[in-house]
Amino acid sequence: MKVIEGDIGLVGGGTWTDGGGGGKTVLSVLEIGDQQLKKILLTDYLANYVKPGKHARLLVSKGLSRGIITRPFIAAVEVDGKKYKTDQVLFMGILKIALYSMAAFVLLFSFSVPLAVLACAGIALYYVRDYMDLRRF
Secondary structure, three states: OEEEEEEEEEEOOEEEEEOOOOEEEEEEEEEEOOEEEEEEEEEHHHHOOOOOOOEEEEEEEOOOOOOOOOOOEEEEEEEOOEEEEOOOHHHHHHHHHHHHHHHHHHHHHOOOHHHHHHHHHHHHHHHHHHHHHHHHO
16 A cells, blocks of 8 residues: 555545445545545545645555556545544455455466465465555554
């Protein structure tokens, strides 16, 4: 995950969907510091703290697919010295490990079993590192 820090300039509108226990919005754009984050997912819980004019630190995950399969999302926010974190990173990480590992294992098993196992271990390591980044934030 990547930490982005700066003043929040623009929080663009987006499409809101109900997530069953809380909604989420895919923002058209989010300006923070000198960076523009486009089509980034923001949960309703964290949206309460991402306000224009505030100085903030964001923990952003692009995921293993770098936005091709899954959408980049904001996992944590620090505003006014207080930290707010989403609680879905562990569950989603476990789910993504299972799905990506299954696909990698099926694709690579016919070439080499050790290569398939190594790919699965690499995928698991990536998402464990993401979870540890969230814990340290």
